[in-house]
Amino acid sequence: MGIRSDTRTPADIVQTLRAGIARVSAEVIKEIQNRIPEYARPSDEIYIKVIRMAVEQAIDGFLDRVENPDAAWDPEPFRMIGRGEAAEGRNLEPLQTALRLGARVGWRRLTDFAEPLGLSPQSLYDLGEAIFIYLDELADAAAEGFDEAKARAAGEMERRRARLLDLLLTRPPAALEAIADMAKAANWRLPKTVACVSLDGPQRQLALSPDVLAGQECVLVPDPSGPGQARMLEVALHGMRAAIGPAVPLLEAATSLRWAGEALELSRRGVLPRGLVRCTDHMATLILFKDEELVSVLARTRLAPLAHLRPTQQDRLAETLLAWLRHGRGAGEVAARLHVHPQTVRYRLRQLEELYGDQLADPDIRFELEIVLRARQSVMDGTA
16 A cells, blocks of 8 residues: 655554544544434444444454555455344445445544654545545445345245245145244234135246235235235236136135136136136136036036037037026027027027927926036137
C-alpha cells in the first residue's frame, strides 16, 4: 500500500493507530446506533458486545492490511455477519449503511492523525482509497454469507414443506398434532379445506401463491374456494394437462388427490377434456368410471336389445334414449336437446318401446340404463 511518513514506517504508523482503536470503535458504534434503528438495542448487552467485536475486527483487519498489504485476508468473520443479518430477518441495507458510517468515522480520525504522523497528502489519499476498497471487500463478504444463509434457509423451508405435504397425503392420514407441528415449522397456516391438483408429469416452475404446497406431480391448495385461488390456478396451469380434485377437509387431502388422479387419467384417455379439468364438473363421469368392469357388465345386459342393430342405428337410439331419460318424456323437449325434428324423436321412441317393452317402465332399469348410456356417451365424446 506504500503508506509511510518521512520518519516512520508503516509498522510505526499502525502501532500508533492501534492505540486508538477502542476510542474509534466507540465512536463508530455510537454513530451506527444513533443513525440505524435496527442496531439500536441499548439494553441488549450481548448484542452490543457483538457489534463492538465486529467494529474492532473491521478496524484491526484494515490496519493489518496497511501494515502488510500482501498478507492473506480471511473474509469469514464478515460472512458470518452477513449470515447473522439473514437470521435477523433483515436485508443488507442496514449493514451497508453501517459500513459506510464506520468508514466515514475512520476517515475523520485518520485526518486527525495525519499531521502528528507526518503523513503527506498523497499518503492520506492512499489511505482513503484503501478504506473504500476494504469497505467493498467487507460488503462483498457479508453479501456472500447473507446469500448463503438465505439459500440454506430456503432449502430447509422447502424440505419442511415437502415433509408437510407427505404427511398430508399419507394414507391413513398422519395425526393432526404431527401435521400442526410440521406446519408451524414450515410457516404454513392450517386451512379448513384443501384441494389437490394432479399434474401430467413433473411440474415446471409454476407461478403459485406462497401458501400452495408443491410436489413433483401434484400441488395442494389451501382454502381452494378462497379469493383469487381459482384464478391463480388457471393462470399457473395454463396450457398444461392437470386435474383439480374436490375441496375436502384438511385430513382428507389424499382423497382429493385420488379423485384428481383419476380425472387426469380419464383426460389422458380422452374421456374428459384436455387442459385443466375440475373434478366437481365431472363427478358423474368419475363415478361411472370408478369400476369400469362393472359398468361394462351392466352395459352388456341393459344395451342387449340394441346389439343386433347397425352401429349408426345403435348410436342414434342410444343418444335418443339418454336424452329421454335425462330430460323428460316429451318428444318436443328431447328433439330440442338433440336438434332434430320431433317426428324423428317419436319414431325413435317407438323403436325403443318395441325393443325394450315393459323394461322402460321400471325405475331401476331406467336408472341403470342412464348409467351405462352416460358412460357410453363419455367414451364417444372422448374419442370423437
